[in-house]
Amino acid sequence: MNNDMTKGKILPALIRFTIPILIGDVFQQLYNIVDTIIVGRTLGAGALGAVGATGTLMFLILGFIMTLGAGFAVVTSQRFGAHDEEGVRKSFASAIILMTGFGIILTVLSSAFLDPLLRLMNTPEDIYADSYSYISVICGGLLAPVFYNLLATNLRAIGNSKIPLYFLILSSFLNIALDFVFILTFKMGVAGAALATIVSQLISAVLCAIYTFIKVPELRPRKGDWKFSSGIVKSQLTIAIPMAMQTAITASGTVIMQAATNSFGSTAVSAITAANKCKNIFTQPFMSIGSSIATFTGQNYGAGDMKRVKEGVYTTAKIISVYAIIVAVLVYVLLPWELAIFIDDAAVIDQLMVWAKPYVLASASMFLLLAYIFVFRSAIQGVGKSVYAMIGGMIELLMRVILAFLALQFNSYSIAIWCDPGAWIGAGVFLTVVFFIVSNKMEKQLNSRKNQEQDLAAK
Numbered sequence: 443m444n445n446d447m448t449k450g451k452i453l454p455a456l457i458r459f460t461i462p463i464l465i466g467d468v469f470q471q472l473y474n475i476v477d478t479i480i481v482g483r484t485l486g487a488g489a490l491g492a493v494g495a496t497g498t499l500m501f502l503i504l505g506f507i508m509t510l511g512a513g514f515a516v517v518t519s520q521r522f523g524a525h526d527e528e529g530v531r532k533s534f535a536s537a538i539i540l541m542t543g544f545g546i547i548l549t550v551l552s553s554a555f556l557d558p559l560l561r562l563m564n565t566p567e568d569i570y571a572d573s574y575s576y577i578s579v580i581c582g583g584l585l586a587p588v589f590y591n592l593l594a595t596n597l598r599a600i601g602n603s604k605i606p607l608y609f610l611i612l613s614s615f616l617n618i619a620l621d622f623v624f625i626l627t628f629k630m631g632v633a634g635a636a637l638a639t640i641v642s643q644l645i646s647a648v649l650c651a652i653y654t655f656i657k658v659p660e661l662r663p664r665k666g667d668w669k670f671s672s673g674i675v676k677s678q679l680t681i682a683i684p685m686a687m688q689t690a691i692t693a694s695g696t697v698i699m700q701a702a703t704n705s706f707g708s709t710a711v712s713a714i715t716a717a718n719k720c721k722n723i724f725t726q727p728f729m730s731i732g733s734s735i736a737t738f739t740g741q742n743y744g745a746g747d748m749k750r751v752k753e754g755v756y757t758t759a760k761i762i763s764v765y766a767i768i769v770a771v772l773v774y775v776l777l778p779w780e781l782a783i784f785i786d787d788a789a790v791i792d793q794l795m796v797w798a799k800p801y802v803l804a805s806a807s808m809f810l811l812l813a814y815i816f817v818f819r820s821a822i823q824g825v826g827k828s829v830y831a832m833i834g835g836m837i838e839l840l841m842r843v844i845l846a847f848l849a850l851q852f853n854s855y856s857i858a859i860w861c862d863p864g865a866w867i868g869a870g871v872f873l874t875v876v877f878f879i880v881s882n883k884m885e886k887q888l889n890s891r892k893n894q895e896q897d898l899a900a901k
Contacts, residue, residue, distance in 0.1 A: 446601060447738050448523055448745040452754045456734055459603050464730040466607040469614040471726050475719050475783070477635045480621050482716070482784040487794075489632050490784060491708040492572030494715025495565050498700040499577060502693035503552045504587060509689040511541050511592045513682025516740050516824060517674060519599035523744025527660065532671050534596050535663035536678060539670070545588040552581040563697060564704040566711065576632040583640030590647035593654055598737055600660050605653060609646045616642035677826075684828035688819075688835035692865075695842030699861035702846040706797070706855055713781075713797035720780035721805060724769040725812065731762055732816035739824030746892070748825075748885035755821045755877065759814065766813040770806040777802055801859040808863035811870030818873040827880055834873045838865035 447455045482490040514537035521529035556578055565573050590613070594606035617638050624634030654661050703714055735758055742750045773780075777798060781791050819831045841864045849858035 446523075447741050448747060448750070452750065453757055456738060456754060456758065459598075459601065459737065460731055460734040462603040462607040463598070463733050464727055466603075466610040467726045467730045467733075468723065469607075469611050471719075471723050472614060475723070476618050477621060477639065478715065478719050479784055480625055481632060481635055482712075483786060484625060485631060487712045487785060487790055488569050488708060489572055490715055491566070491712035492569035492632055493576055493635065494718070495563070495569060495573045495700070495704060495711050496560075496577040496580075497715065497718065498693065498696040499559060499563065500580060502690065502697055503548065503581060503584070505689040505693045506686050507541075507545060507548050507584070507588050508591045510544060510682050510686040511537065511588065512595045512736070513685040513823070513828065514540060514592075514678045515595035515599040516681050516685075516736065516826070517677045518596050519737050519740030519824070520677075520744035520826070522600045522660070523741030528667070529674065530600065530660055531663045531667045532674050533678065534661045535667045536670060536674050537592060537596065538663075539668070540675075540678065541588060541592050545585045549581060549584045552584065553578065556581065559697075563701045566704060566708045569708050569711070572632045576636045579633050579636035579640065583637075583644070586640050586644035586647055590643050590650060593647065593650045596661055597650075597654065597658065598733065599740065600658075601737065601741070602658070603734075605658075606650070609650045609653075612649070613642045613646035616645060681823070681826055681828050684832040685823055688828070688832040691832065691835035691839045692869075695839040695846075695861070695865060698846045699842050699858070702849040702858040702861065703855075705850060705853075706858070709793055710797045710855070713794040714801055716781050716784045716794065717777065717798040717802050720776075720783070721773055721802065724773045725809065727765060728762065728813045728816040731758055732820035734758075735817055736820040736824040739821045743825040743884075746888055748881060748888050751821070751825065752881050752885065755817065755881070759817050762813045762817060763810060766809040770809040774802050774806050797855070800856065804859045804863050808866045808870075811866040814870045814874050815866060818877040819869075821877055822873065822880065825881070825884060830876045830880065831873070834869040834876075837868040837872050841865040841868045 447459065478490060478493060481493055514533070518530055518533040518537070521533055556574060560570065560573055560577070590609070594610070597603070597606050620638035620641055621635055624630045624638050628634060630637065704711055735755060738754050739751045742748075742754070778791070778795065781794050781798060785791055785794065815834070819834055822828070822830050842861045845857055845861045845864050848854070849861070
């Protein structure tokens with residue numbers, strides 16, 4: 443079931459690997475939407491806004507720790523591509539130990555600073571209590587999504603994208619069922635939606651761990667593999683820390699953007715929340731393909747084949763460009779029906795449309811550059827050049843800070859909704875150009891090394 447992407451035709455290999463990831467990611471988005479639908483239709487637009495007001499903060503916290511785990515898995519994929527079985531096991535064992543430590547630390551820190559963070563984000567008072575209730579449950583159960591993500595990324599690193607899909611589907615159905623139990627039966631409000639997410643991911647993580655250690659010998663560490671290998675740990679931290687910092691920097695920008703949009707009141711927050719949920723469904727393939735490209739480039743870089751890396755990345759970029767243009771049109775045209783999914787009151791939908799329509803138009807116009815960010819950033823990370831991805835994140839942060847400041851300064855919603863698209867312009871252009879330069883340079887270096895080895899062998 444493991445997929446060696448260093449051989450054979452590139453496009454079929456990428457498609458076979460990406461489809462299970464895409465299906466899983468869509469399921470994840472769907473159960474997030476079900477959370478929002480149940481909250482919006484049973485608890486009202488205010489509760490919908492409360493969940494939405496925490497979205498960027500969740501991205502900051504969960505994004506940082508999960509990207510850290512994905513960075514550790516890059517080393518696993520490189521060792522797998524190099525056919526280093528011991529290195530694969532040691533990389534996985536090291537990732538488990540490191541993620542446990544980082545997960546505990548982040549759980550404590552995030553729980554301790556929730557109140558000041560929500561205050562700094564200008565969370566509207568009428569939804570503050572629900573926002574705090576929701577995000578506090580998520581932070582308290584942080585280790586559940588952390589360990590599911592750790593297992594999934596390492597399975598994908600050795601080319602197994604199907605098993606993470608099966609457990610994600612299980613998690614999705616569990617989450618939906620528990621939503622009804624906690625929200626409708628136990629009347630737990632928005633905290634129930636958060637608890638449903640944590641419990642479902644915990645169950646999936648445990649089952650995924652059992653499967654991995656029983657059925658996947660490549661990821662079954664032996665006694666000696668649990669000892670820290672300084673070389674592997676150094677490689678993991680060198681790749682993962684810049685990746686996680688890049689996500690944290692990007693997420694910090696979205697938190698600042700959220701502070702700007704929160705200042706326009708709970709109706710605006712509710713509108714953006716609903717529009718965002720639907721937008722994420724349409725743009726999910728960008729992220730799924732990014733996950734595939736990270737594994738593809740990691741394996742082929744480990745095998746010393748930069749030419750194949752470039753061919754795979756450029757082929758993917760062409761395909762995703764066409765998709766980005768199509769969904770940009772769809773997400774805008776279908777907006778009224780998208781909002782109706784979450785709210786069944788026509789008068790409320792009309793109020794939300796005033797805020798949602800310009801927001802979606804601005805975002806959809808830059809979907810192409812958002813797609814390029816995922817493709818080229820993942821490729822750069824896959825070959826171990828995470829520092830450039832971090833610089834891309836800093837560009838995103840700078841753009842969001844500037845636009846959020848201007849939006850607050852002039853009390854302009856029109857400027858606030860360009861925080862994301864403006865960031866995509868800066869980072870998308872930068873990462874596209876950087877990959878072209880870096881990949882050409884690395885290909886020349888690898889070819890030169892191979893020629894030297896061949897000359898020595900000939901002598």
